[in-house]
Amino acid sequence: MSASYQAIGWNRQKKRYDWFIAGFCALYLSIFIVLTAIFNSQYTFETVLIRSTSTLAILILHVILCIGPLSRLNSKFLPLLYNRRHLGVTMFFLAAIHGTFSIIHFHALGDVNPFVSLFTSNTNYNSLHGFPFQALGFFALIIFFLMAITSHDFWLHNLSPKVWKTLHMFVYLAYFLVIMHVMLGAIQYESHPVFVIMIAMGAITVISLHLITGLKEVKKDNARFDPAKNGFVSVCDINEIEESRAKIFCIDKERIAVYRFENSLYAIHNVCKHQGGPLGEGKIIDGCITCPWHGYQYLPNNGQSPPPFKEKVSTYDVMVEGTKVWLNPSPFPEGTERPGALINNK
Amino acid sequence: MVKQLRKRHLQVWAVLLLLIPCAIIAGWLVIPNQQPGNLLQPQESTALQVILKSVQKENYIVNLRTNNDRSASQLEWINKSALTSPSALIYKLTNTSTKDISSNDLIGRIDVKGTYHFPLKNDSAVNNKFVLYDIIHQQVIDTINF
Numbered sequence: 001m002s003a004s005y006q007a008i009g010w011n012r013q014k015k016r017y018d019w020f021i022a023g024f025c026a027l028y029l030s031i032f033i034v035l036t037a038i039f040n041s042q043y044t045f046e047t048v049l050i051r052s053t054s055t056l057a058i059l060i061l062h063v064i065l066c067i068g069p070l071s072r073l074n075s076k077f078l079p080l081l082y083n084r085r086h087l088g089v090t091m092f093f094l095a096a097i098h099g100t101f102s103i104i105h106f107h108a109l110g111d112v113n114p115f116v117s118l119f120t121s122n123t124n125y126n127s128l129h130g131f132p133f134q135a136l137g138f139f140a141l142i143i144f145f146l147m148a149i150t151s152h153d154f155w156l157h158n159l160s161p162k163v164w165k166t167l168h169m170f171v172y173l174a175y176f177l178v179i180m181h182v183m184l185g186a187i188q189y190e191s192h193p194v195f196v197i198m199i200a201m202g203a204i205t206v207i208s209l210h211l212i213t214g215l216k217e218v219k220k221d222n223a224r225f226d227p228a229k230n231g232f233v234s235v236c237d238i239n240e241i242e243e244s245r246a247k248i249f250c251i252d253k254e255r256i257a258v259y260r261f262e263n264s265l266y267a268i269h270n271v272c273k274h275q276g277g278p279l280g281e282g283k284i285i286d287g288c289i290t291c292p293w294h295g296y297q298y299l300p301n302n303g304q305s306p307p308p309f310k311e312k313v314s315t316y317d318v319m320v321e322g323t324k325v326w327l328n329p330s331p332f333p334e335g336t337e338r339p340g341a342l343i344n345n346k
Numbered sequence: 347m348v349k350q351l352r353k354r355h356l357q358v359w360a361v362l363l364l365l366i367p368c369a370i371i372a373g374w375l376v377i378p379n380q381q382p383g384n385l386l387q388p389q390e391s392t393a394l395q396v397i398l399k400s401v402q403k404e405n406y407i408v409n410l411r412t413n414n415d416r417s418a419s420q421l422e423w424i425n426k427s428a429l430t431s432p433s434a435l436i437y438k439l440t441n442t443s444t445k446d447i448s449s450n451d452l453i454g455r456i457d458v459k460g461t462y463h464f465p466l467k468n469d470s471a472v473n474n475k476f477v478l479y480d481i482i483h484q485q486v487i488d489t490i491n492f
Contacts, residue, residue, distance in 0.1 A: 044458055106482045109430040121483035129376040129448070130484045165351065172358050179366055183373025189433075189481065196374050203366045207359060214356035221349055254349060276347040 017083045021090050028056050050101050054186075057094035058178060062202045064088055065175060069209035071292075072216070075281070078292050085151045092141075092148035099141045102134065133185035140177035143170045156275065165276065179203060221250045232319055232326035238343060239323060241265070246289075248280035251329040255280065256316055258327060259289060259300050264340035266300035267316035267327055274311070302337040378448045391463040394420045399474075399492040405429070408490050410466075410474060419466040421476070425459050431480040431487055433457070436464065439475045447479050447486075 032052035036043055067084050071077040080087075107114035107121070118138060124130035147168055149155075156164045179199065187195055225233045235249045235258065246257040248270055255270035257280025268289065270280045277293030284290065288297035288306060298305055298313055305311040312335035317328040320341045332338065347355070394411040398419075401408045409422040423436065434457075437450040453476065454464035474492040479485070 047457075106431075106433070117483075121480075121485065124484050128372060129378065132484075134482070169354070169358070172362060176362060176365055176369070180369050180373070183369055184376075187373055188377055196370065200367075200370050203370065207363050207366065210355070210359040211363065214352070214359060217352050218356065221352070250349070271348055276351060278347070 013079065014083060014086075017079070018086055021087060025056060025090065025094070028059075029053070032056075046101055046105050050098055050105060051186075053094045053098040053101075057091050057098060058182065058202075060087060060091040060094065061175065061178065062206055064091060065171070065206045066209055069213040072213040073209075075292070081293055082295070088144075089148045089151060092144040095141050095144055099137065102137075106134070128184065129188060131184045133181050133188075136177045136184070137181040140174040140181060143174040143177075147171060147174075153274070161273070161276065175206070220248070221255075223250060225249075225251055228329075229326075231328045231330060232317075233329060234324055235327045236325050237323050238265075238320060238325055241325070244284040246280040246282075248278065249327060251327065256327060256329065257289070258318055258325060259284060260343070261287075261300050261340075263343050265318045265320060265325060265343065266338065266340045267318040268298060268300065268303045269314040269316075269331065269334075271313070272296050272311075273305075273313060279313070301340055302335055304335045393422055393461075393463055394418060397422075401490050401492065403488065403490075408476070410492055411463075417468070419468055421453055421464045421466055423454075423456055423462040423464070425456060425462070428459050429456060429487075431483065433481050434487055435479045435481055437477045437479055438466070439477055447477070447484075450477070 029052050032055070033045075033048050036048045036051075064084060064087050067077060067080045067087075071081040103114045103118060107117040110117055110121075112120070118134055119132070122130065122132040122134075124132065147170070150159065150164065150167060159167070182199055183196075187199070225235060227233075233249075233251050235251075236247055238260075241247050241258060241260040243260055246259040248255050248257050250256075255278075256267050257270040257278075258265055258267045259280075261284050268279060270278055272279050272291040272293065274291065274294055274296045277291040277296070279289055279291055279298065282290045282292040284300065285297070287299070289300050290297050296305065296311060297309075298311070301315075303313040303315045314331035314334050315336050315338045316331060317338060318341045319326040319328075320343055325341075393409075394413045396412050396414065396416075397409045398412050399410040405426050407422075407424040407426070409424070411420040411422050412418065421436065433455070435455050436453040437447055438453050440450050451467075453466065454462060456462060456478070476490040476492075477486055478488040478490070480487050
């Protein structure tokens, strides 16, 4: 992370990731254009560009929507989550090319302002077949635009995480608008069943992944514990927690991560201040609890980000009796120093 | 994510579980039987020998053609320049109304500058009225009466 919102030097992994995205997009567009030139040479270059960028943007949108739940199911997908915003901005640019060329192609040749024409040339809002599907795509593009321009952490800090997250959850509405845009637009004129099947398969994959992970999280949140003794709840055996790793418990309202580090246990609030990443699914790097999503770090003994950063999370009391781990779910104010529980303190 | 946000995510996807399949099925059900996307003519199509009737417009010439023994009919569309509406369809009117355009006979699709030939049913030599229709804006661009 950067303390002053300046550009961060791209590390090797980020560079490889970005080159892969750029290479894949170039390859996809090239193949699409060449195949169209061979098999449908009547189409103009504008038409091919409109179609190739739209299909690629939809493909990337599906990948983006799958990354979140996939990384919940398997930590091998976490590097994709770390760089997801790059993919999002790329998808927006492709969608913007599609939208711009579509407006020029279909609306710029008349004597009406192209944006006025977009909304007024077809007013069959009461017909499903003749529905002005371009308006749906336009609104989805507006959402993608707002998400792309606010993707930098500058906006996350200035809008507040709550507002920022709410804004970025509009991607789900945008996804629905895109599905409608395709089904009431392109599918009506290029109605080969393979296109409908592809859209349906994509939607089934995305929805299933989100529901599976969502229900799994509900199960975790509803885990039951024995009644508290002196405010402490028995949560697990000490051997269940690996060194420099954590176990997560949801005793009352929120999840708590109990970390094992250098023969002690520390408990902090599980939610990262950056984008709400699950701190308990990260690990301790250089003595700091490191969020698996974007690498934000916190000291295990006080929940504070190391200077010059100012993020803080709540800490909790944890206790070891024999091999049993006891946790007090009452939070201390964010950044409160707690000594941790010695593991061999019998 | 905090618990409330996790809950909200799950609620949103539960709603989408209902909405998206409905959107896909509804969109699939209203696909017209006639598919404009498949109507770009093959490049090697040639004109029939005899011009029966011809209509000249500013940007295009439209000819009704037939062969020597009049066993086949054809609509020839010569686009002098690209249409201002990039995706236009030609319908042969089978009823007097253009309100529900898909109820008429779809003849073909006009795209860029060039000459297009579309086969017509043999009875097309009589009572021919064609409409050039913009499928994006859902409006009639021009009417051609022979």
